[in-house]
Amino acid sequence: MNIVVILSGGTGVRFGGKIPKQYMQLCGQDVISYPINAARCAGSCEHVIVAAHHPYAEYVKEKYKVECCRGGNTHNETVYHALTFVKENYPDCGKILFADCVRPFLTANIIDEYFTKLEDTDAVITAQHITDSLGRKGMQFVPRDDYYLIQKPEAFRFDMLWKAFDCGSEKTAIVQQMPPEARVELYYGMQYNLKITYPEDLHLAEAILLENKRYIKPRGGLL
Numbered sequence: 550m551n552i553v554v555i556l557s558g559g560t561g562v563r564f565g566g567k568i569p570k571q572y573m574q575l576c577g578q579d580v581i582s583y584p585i586n587a588a589r590c591a592g593s594c595e596h597v598i599v600a601a602h603h604p605y606a607e608y609v610k611e612k613y614k615v616e617c618c619r620g621g622n623t624h625n626e627t628v629y630h631a632l633t634f635v636k637e638n639y640p641d642c643g644k645i646l647f648a649d650c651v652r653p654f655l656t657a658n659i660i661d662e663y664f665t666k667l668e669d670t671d672a673v674i675t676a677q678h679i680t681d682s683l684g685r686k687g688m689q690f691v692p693r694d695d696y697y698l699i700q701k702p703e704a705f706r707f708d709m710l711w712k713a714f715d716c717g718s719e720k721t722a723i724v725q726q727m728p729p730e731a732r733v734e735l736y737y738g739m740q741y742n743l744k745i746t747y748p749e750d751l752h753l754a755e756a757i758l759l760e761n762k763r764y765i766k767p768r769g770g771l772l
Contacts, residue, residue: 550595550642551664552635553588556701557581557601557609557650558620558627570745571650572605576758580745583653585613590657593664596639599650600631621716628723629716636711646704647723651745653754655702659739663704666734671709674724675700675742676735697735699724700742 557571571581581599588597598616599609606617618634621627628647635642644667648655663673676697683693699722713728720726724733743754 550639551593551644551646552596552598552639552642552707553591553594553646553648553660554631554635555581555584555588555597555599555648555650556620556624556627556631557599557605558622558624569605570751572608573751575653575745575751576755579612580653580751580754581609581650582613584648584650584655585609585615587655587657588648588660591660591664592657593661594646598631598634600627600634601650624721625716625718629714632711632714635707642707644704645707645710646702649701649744652701652742653745653758654739654741654743659702663702663736666736667704667706670734671706671731672724672727672733673704673736674722674733675702675739676737677739677742678737700739700744 557569572579575583585597585599588594596616598618599606599613600618600620601609602620606619609615610617619630621630631647632645635645644664646660646663666673677700679693679696679698683691683696685691703723705723705727709731710723710727714723714726718726727733741757743750743757745751745754
């Protein structure tokens with residue numbers, strides 16, 4: 550069984566809005582609606598679960614007709630609650646993909662591709678090359694080719710992640726908790742993977758959507 554979990558436990562402190570940024574409007578739709586619709590349109594996805602705090606969990610459940618589990622005070626707590634929910638309710642889950650509620654450019658095709666790749670590996674994560682100069686305090690030069698950015702979605706074989714995951718870890722990417730022997734594939738193919746963090750990001754995402762006319766339709770999805 551393949552399950553997509555959309556992490557929506559954040560409250561948008563850096564964004565500074567009256568409501569969490571994932572529930573703000575982007576081209577007439579909630580930001581969170583984009584990854585939800587992408588997951589629904591993915592032929593390989595059998596269940597969609599949103600990890601969110603009350604009362605927003607009730608809002609999501611009612612509006613989008615998806616299952617919800619509780620969020621946490623930290624990213625890792627939210628991931629742990631989602632893993633526990635899946636373990637208890639879907640013990641036959643073989644693969645799990647974690648999406649970010651504020652990355653509206655996730656597509657059904659990407660989800661399907663990640664689940665397919667998990668046939669031959671233990672984890673598939675979204676990576677981006679570093680194109681700016683990279684520095685480190687106390688050093689004048691850092692070879693940027695030795696580093697990459699880790700983004701969501703991140704997809705895993707469920708059992709391996711369940712055994713390895715530590716809710717109290719300070720590691721900020723899920724893949725960083727996989728055991729050393731895990732086979733991890735880096736996927737560099739997402740050209741647009743903007744994370745809405747600040748108000749200007751919302752305007753940028755809207756401009757990109759309008760320019761490319763890539764609205765998510767009920768049965769469509771970004772292509």
